[in-house]
Amino acid sequence: MTRSNEFAVIGKTTSKTDAIAKVTGDARFATDIYLKNMLWARVMRSTVAHARIISINTEKAKNLDGVKAVLTSADMPDGKYGALVLDMGVFAQDKVRYIGEAVAAVAAVDEKTAARAVELIEVEYEELLAVFDPLEAMQPEAPVIHDDLAAYTTLFERTERAMTGNVNYQSNINTGDIEAGFAAADFIFEDTYEVQKQHPSYMEPNSTVADVDETGRLIIYNTTQRPHINQAILSSLLGIPISKIRVMPCHVGGGFGGKNRTLTEPTAAALALKTRQPVRLTFSHEEEFTSATTRHSGVLKMKTGVKKDGTLIASDVKLYYDCGAYAPTPNAVWLGAISSSGAYKIPNSRVEAFSIYTNKMMGGAFRGYGAPQANFARESQMDRIARELNIDPIELRLKNCLVAGDSLHTGQKLHSVRVKETLEKARDMVAWQSPKLAPNRALGVACGIFACGGFATSSIVKLNMDGTASVATGAMDMGQGLRTVMGQITAEELGISSDDVNVVIGDTDLTPFDVGIFGDRGTHTTGLAVKKAAEDAKIQLLEAAADAMEVDVSALEIKDKKVFDKSSDNRFLHFRELLGGGQYKKGGPIIGKASINPTEQPFDTNIVQGAASKMFSTYTFATHIVETEIDAKTGEVKVIKATAVHDCGTVINPAGLKGQIIGGLTTGLGYALFEDVIIEDGQVKNPSFLECRMPTAVDIPEVEFATVDEFDSRGPFGAKGVGNVSVINMAPAIANAVDAALGVRIKSLPITPGKILQGLEERAN
Amino acid sequence: MQPLPNFQYLEPETIHEAAKLLMDSGTQSMVISGGTDMLPSMRQGIFSPDVVISLQAIPHLRDVEWDDTEGLKIGPLATLRSLETNAEILQHFPVIAEAAHAVGSPQLREMATVGGNICLDTRCYYYNQSENWQACDQECLKLGGETCKAAPSGRAKKCFAVFSADLAPVLVALDARITLLSARGERHVDLREFYTGDGAAPHVKAPDEILTSVLVPKQMAGIFGVYQKYRIRNSIDYPIAGVALTLRLNGPDKSAKKLVKDVCLVISGVASKPLVVKKIPPLLNGKALDDALIEEAALLAKKAALPLANTGGERAHRKQMIYEFTKKAFEQAINNGSQIS
Amino acid sequence: MKQPLSLHINDEIHELNLAPNKTLLEVLREELDLTGTKEVCLLGSCGACTVLVDNRPMLSCATLAVACKDKKITTIEGVKDGNDLHPLQQSFVEKGAVQCGYCTPGMILSGKALLDENPNPTKAEAAEAIAGNLCRCTGYAQIIDAIVSAPEIADSKSTKTQHETLAGTLDSGPYLMPETGE
Numbered sequence A: 001m002t003r004s005n006e007f008a009v010i011g012k013t014t015s016k017t018d019a020i021a022k023v024t025g026d027a028r029f030a031t032d033i034y035l036k037n038m039l040w041a042r043v044m045r046s047t048v049a050h051a052r053i054i055s056i057n058t059e060k061a062k063n064l065d066g067v068k069a070v071l072t073s074a075d076m077p078d079g080k081y082g083a084l085v086l087d088m089g090v091f092a093q094d095k096v097r098y099i100g101e102a103v104a105a106v107a108a109v110d111e112k113t114a115a116r117a118v119e120l121i122e123v124e125y126e127e128l129l130a131v132f133d134p135l136e137a138m139q140p141e142a143p144v145i146h147d148d149l150a151a152y153t154t155l156f157e158r159t160e161r162a163m164t165g166n167v168n169y170q171s172n173i174n175t176g177d178i179e180a181g182f183a184a185a186d187f188i189f190e191d192t193y194e195v196q197k198q199h200p201s202y203m204e205p206n207s208t209v210a211d212v213d214e215t216g217r218l219i220i221y222n223t224t225q226r227p228h229i230n231q232a233i234l235s236s237l238l239g240i241p242i243s244k245i246r247v248m249p250c251h252v253g254g255g256f257g258g259k260n261r262t263l264t265e266p267t268a269a270a271l272a273l274k275t276r277q278p279v280r281l282t283f284s285h286e287e288e289f290t291s292a293t294t295r296h297s298g299v300l301k302m303k304t305g306v307k308k309d310g311t312l313i314a315s316d317v318k319l320y321y322d323c324g325a326y327a328p329t330p331n332a333v334w335l336g337a338i339s340s341s342g343a344y345k346i347p348n349s350r351v352e353a354f355s356i357y358t359n360k361m362m363g364g365a366f367r368g369y370g371a372p373q374a375n376f377a378r379e380s381q382m383d384r385i386a387r388e389l390n391i392d393p394i395e396l397r398l399k400n401c402l403v404a405g406d407s408l409h410t411g412q413k414l415h416s417v418r419v420k421e422t423l424e425k426a427r428d429m430v431a432w433q434s435p436k437l438a439p440n441r442a443l444g445v446a447c448g449i450f451a452c453g454g455f456a457t458s459s460i461v462k463l464n465m466d467g468t469a470s471v472a473t474g475a476m477d478m479g480q481g482l483r484t485v486m487g488q489i490t491a492e493e494l495g496i497s498s499d500d501v502n503v504v505i506g507d508t509d510l511t512p513f514d515v516g517i518f519g520d521r522g523t524h525t526t527g528l529a530v531k532k533a534a535e536d537a538k539i540q541l542l543e544a545a546a547d548a549m550e551v552d553v554s555a556l557e558i559k560d561k562k563v564f565d566k567s568s569d570n571r572f573l574h575f576r577e578l579l580g581g582g583q584y585k586k587g588g589p590i591i592g593k594a595s596i597n598p599t600e601q602p603f604d605t606n607i608v609q610g611a612a613s614k615m616f617s618t619y620t621f622a623t624h625i626v627e628t629e630i631d632a633k634t635g636e637v638k639v640i641k642a643t644a645v646h647d648c649g650t651v652i653n654p655a656g657l658k659g660q661i662i663g664g665l666t667t668g669l670g671y672a673l674f675e676d677v678i679i680e681d682g683q684v685k686n687p688s689f690l691e692c693r694m695p696t697a698v699d700i701p702e703v704e705f706a707t708v709d710e711f712d713s714r715g716p717f718g719a720k721g722v723g724n725v726s727v728i729n730m731a732p733a734i735a736n737a738v739d740a741a742l743g744v745r746i747k748s749l750p751i752t753p754g755k756i757l758q759g760l761e762e763r764a765n
Numbered sequence B: 001m002q003p004l005p006n007f008q009y010l011e012p013e014t015i016h017e018a019a020k021l022l023m024d025s026g027t028q029s030m031v032i033s034g035g036t037d038m039l040p041s042m043r044q045g046i047f048s049p050d051v052v053i054s055l056q057a058i059p060h061l062r063d064v065e066w067d068d069t070e071g072l073k074i075g076p077l078a079t080l081r082s083l084e085t086n087a088e089i090l091q092h093f094p095v096i097a098e099a100a101h102a103v104g105s106p107q108l109r110e111m112a113t114v115g116g117n118i119c120l121d122t123r124c125y126y127y128n129q130s131e132n133w134q135a136c137d138q139e140c141l142k143l144g145g146e147t148c149k150a151a152p153s154g155r156a157k158k159c160f161a162v163f164s165a166d167l168a169p170v171l172v173a174l175d176a177r178i179t180l181l182s183a184r185g186e187r188h189v190d191l192r193e194f195y196t197g198d199g200a201a202p203h204v205k206a207p208d209e210i211l212t213s214v215l216v217p218k219q220m221a222g223i224f225g226v227y228q229k230y231r232i233r234n235s236i237d238y239p240i241a242g243v244a245l246t247l248r249l250n251g252p253d254k255s256a257k258k259l260v261k262d263v264c265l266v267i268s269g270v271a272s273k274p275l276v277v278k279k280i281p282p283l284l285n286g287k288a289l290d291d292a293l294i295e296e297a298a299l300l301a302k303k304a305a306l307p308l309a310n311t312g313g314e315r316a317h318r319k320q321m322i323y324e325f326t327k328k329a330f331e332q333a334i335n336n337g338s339q340i341s
Numbered sequence C: 001m002k003q004p005l006s007l008h009i010n011d012e013i014h015e016l017n018l019a020p021n022k023t024l025l026e027v028l029r030e031e032l033d034l035t036g037t038k039e040v041c042l043l044g045s046c047g048a049c050t051v052l053v054d055n056r057p058m059l060s061c062a063t064l065a066v067a068c069k070d071k072k073i074t075t076i077e078g079v080k081d082g083n084d085l086h087p088l089q090q091s092f093v094e095k096g097a098v099q100c101g102y103c104t105p106g107m108i109l110s111g112k113a114l115l116d117e118n119p120n121p122t123k124a125e126a127a128e129a130i131a132g133n134l135c136r137c138t139g140y141a142q143i144i145d146a147i148v149s150a151p152e153i154a155d156s157k158s159t160k161t162q163h164e165t166l167a168g169t170l171d172s173g174p175y176l177m178p179e180t181g182e
Ligand SMILES: Cc1cc2nc3c(=O)[nH]c(=O)nc-3n(C[C@H](O)[C@H](O)[C@H](O)COP(=O)(O)OP(=O)(O)OC[C@H]3O[C@@H](n4cnc5c(N)ncnc54)[C@H](O)[C@@H]3O)c2cc1C
Pocket: A690, B030, B031, B032, B033, B034, B035, B036, B037, B038, B039, B040, B055, B076, B080, B102, B103, B104, B105, B108, B111, B112, B113, B114, B115, B116, B117, B118, B119, B120, B121, B164, B165, B166, B167, B209, B210, B211, B212, B236, B237, B238, B239, C043, C044, C045
């Protein structure tokens, strides 16, 4: 079904348009912006986990030579911000809720002075009891972290538990008849899983340079996944109209969801407005680990009813995601809820999903958003079921997996599902017979589902006089290759080469709205808007040609930057002939535009309560099989090889796809084995790349990958996403391999040698 | 970028001049070699010397040479990378190259020196942090606080920061001797006596002393040596458990069982110094290795290891790694037996 | 406190006046606007700040600028050969080894140090050479590929100038000038 051979540009590797600037060191990132008279900002941060602020004295700091401004919440308009729960001020308001929370900020002539000034700020706290465990935080007697929670503005339908106690978000899925389902089950499996915090670890720190131009407009150079939302948040927080704010993102040194945030922008902007000088705020490496966001840690309870033959019949899941002291993206647990049924058809399913405040650094978006946690639970338990029922793990999965036409437990009917084919192909690629290969070698399998696409975006395609084109979208490229893919889509639609397309992204003065790049929406949703905008431009071009050639539009076709009269081979006009005049044609220059806000297949509100979004456009699937070597003496796990098969629809850029799959897999490997943000009494013990260990080049397995043929009719040229689902299978696949090799089931991440040895010991006793 | 604290930088051209400068500038001066430990620590505010004295302009401090009467002489500024490829080392003490290769990352090994590795500061989650981080809790003992936060009781008056170098334990196992020079004179110290076991003051080098040379005695040449390192990733990470073993296996002739001689086992990353497991030589010297003896030795090493939760990894597992590494090291020794005199 | 210092960077001598507490990284980025070298952890643990000092890869965040006075420094800005991309740079572009690009300068310098010493490295040797450079985006496979494929590109002399690589297809011929008024 892959149609890539029908395309001229789609499906061919196109070198990334920004790669040259990046290999020469010419690419400017936000951290590379140094403006004349630029001031340096530093943030003063809470040293306690939970406290009422009695007083803040900034006098000494203000009087220090070289200090140009000091701000606290008293200097800011009252507002709070957030994506779904508006719960956070730019600076702590009345209370601090985690170690590392911003209390005040300073702008000074150099970094040293700024740092010195921060030391001079005196804060008096009245310490309050803190709570660090999400389950404890749910108890009625737990300290309340946000006192007036119920009064906060929220942008989702509140269920009964939402915005009570320390629960900031809650959603439910109820499909079928859960009691009857369990009654009909022959076996019931019940497990509790625990997952740790993982830091996104983009290499480039959060950074903003804010400038005020000669007209008084605020100019923001930053590193972000969502410039237009940044602009809107700055407008509402600072009380200035959007027309007076220009967000101009630079090259982004990685985001992975972690930069779907507004962290440095408001502080830098407020300081710049106050001083009328450019202000730079870059997070220190430590601040990245104390005051940015991580993947949510949490506890997952999963109870599953199975028939003797392995048919899944009932599932009862409770998800408790720890979102830390504020909830910039509490709906991670909603994505977790969706993914918690796995890529399976389970007729009777109940999910209760909670996002819970604790006095810790914030949980936020990170590649795989909510799903790696849930998939670890689901796919670990699937293997346990397979083992107990003595069914081959792949067989069990094949027996239960979703196929096109099935409904997900949310009630959404699925139109594009090839998980079965990913399982079969992966099985064949590794010549799977049984998971155990030798006493210390085993295979582990996991498959998974991830929600793809949705939310508002738009695009403009402008044709130039010579037949080249410019496409503009407010979406961002954090390295995943959005620029290249949007260029390819535009080129394909217009019948020109991708070299002929200039892609403009991000800059809010030049691009139309996009909500931000997350949730596999880049290629899919932004891609769709770009395709439609290009289509619109093409239609206008054809209309202009029809006028000029005095034929009907239907008589025309486009080839090689020419418009042909189909009835006669030698009647044609060059694009450049048309477009020269076209700039002044009736109805204005040729500018195609389109916006998208997908609404197809909304969730069934009888089944789903408290959903943080109305729908997702489609779903992507993948199966990963790892071959591992496990030393029973030392507990060390070595992943020798990973085989990945993806259902991502049409492949638009093969080299980009490879990078997305292997990159995701490596992040998944880190999640499975090494990475953990360790928090002790609210303080991060290992705030650095040295101690929060992302895999290095000598830690990675050999990777073989493939895709299955699929054409998603809702995506641009049949494409879906790939960036997220590539992360979610490694942890369960490795846990399954460990179990296959040693008979030790690890139910908490990371899978450490110590846990394996302990498991072996327990088994021996 | 947050700048380093201010200091005066000096580059003397002779070792005596360096020693004099060090003495004259008092306790607030430090010697810098590769800087791989010192500069990151200075950035965190752990050290803030007024004077930094570089040894790089002093000739011959990088030299590595074999001396037929004394043995292998390693200059303090020899980089770990230079040890990895040095012909004399590969010939006489390949285990030194092995241990050097196990350090950090390629860039770090280009910069890191032998002197710095030997004088490496101890490490701890509660110590290797920024001043901002320290401000969130009581100060750690090593930074002037009252108690050691890493101690199991949380109340100890002794510092439990961990000695986490790879090369030093091997040099201890090879009976290396170092020369310390100050304006007051020169002294030779057995490397195994150099370390105190006190995390707060890990070695006996006075602040005005410079490590000027490392000697691995000639008698050690040809001894079997092996170094095993446990770290979480295969690169960058410090050791969180390490075992260095040296020994000879001697037999009257080829066929007879070989007897252990001159055995030394040093563990690293699990105590405040490279720890010589003292009970091993009496247990093994003069005996033929067998499974039971190796098991006993491994248990002794495991017992000597006292890892705490103040570095990466897990305590029980790190102890277990010492046990497994010890066994593996002896097994390797036996397998290499034919080459050992 | 400042003292005069001349630094030899990318075949140019820079006469500077510097305080001794400046790291090489600070001088490159903040004094000389050579921002290709990246600042990430400042703890020696990421490799983003890698430069070549006398052709060996070193961490500029843990190197004092004053200690470099007689040394030859190469940063990413000095890897290009005039206007031509170095084969390794070209290889990074072709093999899809660049995603966000933040690790890329350090990766290229570590890779170059390897290739200068060992012109035909294996994949394992390439992985070892970049084992001190973290990358969160790529999972390294394409970077390793790019390093081992660089010699081929050098042989085929297919490196492009930066300008050529950037050029699109120019559709020559006259534009039909816009009609004026209607
Ligand atoms: C990310 C990272 C990972 C690391 N991983 C490892 C690892 O895996 N294994 C390992 O062993 N080490 C590791 N290290 C530590 C360090 O790089 C090495 O131990 C290195 O050998 C230290 O040497 P140096 O020359 O850089 O020391 P410097 O930083 O120059 O000095 C270290 C200390 O020794 C003193 N000193 C240095 N030379 C002399 C001398 N001649 N006389 C007197 N005092 C002297 C200094 O004053 C300072 O106190 C790591 C470091 C980092 C940053």
